[in-house]
Amino acid sequence: MWRRAAMAVLALAALMPRAALAHPHEWIDMRSAPVFDAAGHVVALHQEWLFDDYYGQLSLPDFDANGNKVLDHDELMTLARENLANLKDYDYFTEVTVNGAKTAFAGVGDIDSRLEKGRVFLSFTLNLGKGIDPRGSSVSYRIFDPSYYIAMLHQKTEPVRIDRAGCDYAINRPKPDAVWVTLAQGLDRNATAPDDLGRNFAETVTVTCR
Amino acid sequence: MMADFILAIQDWQRVFHDRIAFDLRALHEGGSWAAFLTLAGAGFVYGILHAAGPGHGKMVVGAYMMADDRTLKRGLTIVGLSALMQALVAIVLVLVVFYGLGLARDKAEYAAAWLECASYGLIGLVGTVLVVRGLRAFDGHVHDEHCGHAHGPDARALAQVHDFRTMAMMVLSIGIRPCSGALLLMFFACLLGEVWAGMGAVLAMGVGTGITTGVIAVAAAHSRRGILKLAGASDRVLARVGGVLSILCGAAIITFAALFIQAAWPSAPQSAYQHPLMGRR
Numbered sequence: 001m002w003r004r005a006a007m008a009v010l011a012l013a014a015l016m017p018r019a020a021l022a023h024p025h026e027w028i029d030m031r032s033a034p035v036f037d038a039a040g041h042v043v044a045l046h047q048e049w050l051f052d053d054y055y056g057q058l059s060l061p062d063f064d065a066n067g068n069k070v071l072d073h074d075e076l077m078t079l080a081r082e083n084l085a086n087l088k089d090y091d092y093f094t095e096v097t098v099n100g101a102k103t104a105f106a107g108v109g110d111i112d113s114r115l116e117k118g119r120v121f122l123s124f125t126l127n128l129g130k131g132i133d134p135r136g137s138s139v140s141y142r143i144f145d146p147s148y149y150i151a152m153l154h155q156k157t158e159p160v161r162i163d164r165a166g167c168d169y170a171i172n173r174p175k176p177d178a179v180w181v182t183l184a185q186g187l188d189r190n191a192t193a194p195d196d197l198g199r200n201f202a203e204t205v206t207v208t209c210r
Numbered sequence: 211m212m213a214d215f216i217l218a219i220q221d222w223q224r225v226f227h228d229r230i231a232f233d234l235r236a237l238h239e240g241g242s243w244a245a246f247l248t249l250a251g252a253g254f255v256y257g258i259l260h261a262a263g264p265g266h267g268k269m270v271v272g273a274y275m276m277a278d279d280r281t282l283k284r285g286l287t288i289v290g291l292s293a294l295m296q297a298l299v300a301i302v303l304v305l306v307v308f309y310g311l312g313l314a315r316d317k318a319e320y321a322a323a324w325l326e327c328a329s330y331g332l333i334g335l336v337g338t339v340l341v342v343r344g345l346r347a348f349d350g351h352v353h354d355e356h357c358g359h360a361h362g363p364d365a366r367a368l369a370q371v372h373d374f375r376t377m378a379m380m381v382l383s384i385g386i387r388p389c390s391g392a393l394l395l396m397f398f399a400c401l402l403g404e405v406w407a408g409m410g411a412v413l414a415m416g417v418g419t420g421i422t423t424g425v426i427a428v429a430a431a432h433s434r435r436g437i438l439k440l441a442g443a444s445d446r447v448l449a450r451v452g453g454v455l456s457i458l459c460g461a462a463i464i465t466f467a468a469l470f471i472q473a474a475w476p477s478a479p480q481s482a483y484q485h486p487l488m489g490r491r
Contacts, residue, residue, distance in 0.1 A: 027224055053231030057401040086486035118235055149485050151224075
C-alpha cells in the first residue's frame with residue numbers, strides 16, 4: 001500500500017512537466033518537387049507551403065491593407081515577398097545535400113500565394129547554384145524551421161512530385177533524439193531555441209535516379 | 211520510446227489545433243448551433259484528455275486528498291471551482307489582452323507564464339499548510355473537530371475558517387493558471403470575432419478538465435483510506451500515520467512548486483530572435 005501511495009505521488013508529480021507552451025506553435029504542410037533540366041539534372045526545388053489556420057489570421061492585422069478582413073491576392077503576395085526576403089538569411093529553411101555536402105542556392109522565383117479554405121498557401125521555386133546530376137550521387141533535402149517554432153512536414157497525399165523517368169524518392173520521418181524532444185517540450189514560447197533544434201524534427205527526402 | 215510518446219502527443223496537439231480552427235471557422239461562416247456544439251464538444255474532449263496530461267492541479271488535489279482526512283465532497287468542490295476559475299481566467303486574460311492591449315498572443319502567453327508562476331507559489335503555500343497540519347497531528351490537535359467538549363464551538367468555527375482558507379487557497383492556486391488549449395481557443399475565437407462561442411467552448415473545456423481531475427481526487431481519497439485501514443486500528447496511530455502522510459505530501463508539493471517556479475519563470479516577451487515568417491508581428 002505504501003508503495004502504491006508513493007507511486008501515486010510520483011506519478012502525479014511526473015505528470016507535471018509543462019507541455020503548455022512547448023514548441024512548435026504553428027504548422028506548415030508541405031509538398032515539394034525537384035525541378036529537372038533537359039539533361040536530367042536537378043536545378044531547383046519547387047516548394048508548396050500550406051500554413052495552418054492561425055498563420056493567416058495572425059497575419060491579417062498587419063497585411064490586410066484594404067481592411068476587408070480577408071487577405072486578397074495582392075496582400076498575400078506582399079506577405080509572400082516579405083517572407084521570402086526574410087528567409088534568404090535562413091537559406092529558405094532548406095538544406096540540399098549531394099553526397100553529404102551542402103549545395104548553395106541562387107535565389108527564388110515563381111512566387112505565388114493564395115488562400116486555400118482560409119489557409120495561406122505559398123509556392124516558390126528555389127534555384128540551386130549549380131545543377132546536380134542525380135545519377136550515381138546521393139541527393140537529399142530537408143526543409144525545416146531551425147528554431148522549430150513552426151513544424152514543417154510533408155502532406156500525406158502526393159508529398160513529393162518527381163517529373164523525371166527513372167527517378168524515385170523516399171521520405172525518412174524524423175527520429176528525434178529524446179533529449180532534443182524534451183528540450184523542445186520545455187522551451188518557453190519566448191525562449192530562444194538553440195541552433196538547429198528543428199533539424200532533429202526534419203524529414204529527409206532522398207531522390208534516387210537510375 | 212519516450213521520443214515516440216512525445217511525438218504522438220505533438221500529433222494530438224496538432225489535431226486539436228486543427229479541430230478548433232476548423233470548428234470555429236465553420237461557426238464563423240455558418241453560425242449554426244450545431245457548429246457551436248461541435249466546437250464545445252471538441253473543447254470538452256480536449257479538457258478531459260488534456261487534464262490527464264501535465265498540470266491542472268492534479269498533483270495538488272491528489273496530494274491534498276491523500277494528506278487530508280476530509281470528505282470527498284470537499285475535494286470535489288475544490289476540483290469543480292478550480293476548473294471553473296481556470297476557464298474564467300483564460301477567458302478574461304485573452305479578452306483583456308485582445309481588446310485592452312491590442313492583439314498579441316505573445317503578451318497573452320507572457321501574462322499566462324506569470325500566472326503560472328503565481329500558481330506554483332500558491333501551490334507551495336498549500337504544501338506548507340499540509341506540512342503544518344501533519345506536524346500538529348503529533349501534539350494532539352489534529353482531531354479538533356471530534357473533541358468538541360474540550361474546545362467548544364469556537365474551536366470548531368476556527369477549524370472551519372481554516373478549512374475555508376485552505377480550500378480557497380487551493381482553488382486559487384489551481385485556477386489562476388489558464389490552460390494553453392483554452393488560451394488558444396479563446397484567442398482564435400477573438401480573431402474571428404466569435405467571442406461568445408469561444409467563451410462557451412472554454413467553459414465546456416473546463417467541465418472536461420473538472421471531470422478528469424475529479425476522478426483523480428476520488429482515486430487519491432480511496433488510496434488514502436486503504437493506507438489508513440492497513441496502518442492500524444487505534445485513533446492515535448491513525449492520526450500519526452495521517453500526519454506523516456500529510457507531511458510527506460506537503461513536502462513533495464513544496465519541492466515541486468519550487469522546481470516549477472524556477473522552470474516557469476518567464477523570459478521577456480521581446481526576444482532577440484525574430485522569426486523570419488513573423489516579420490511584422
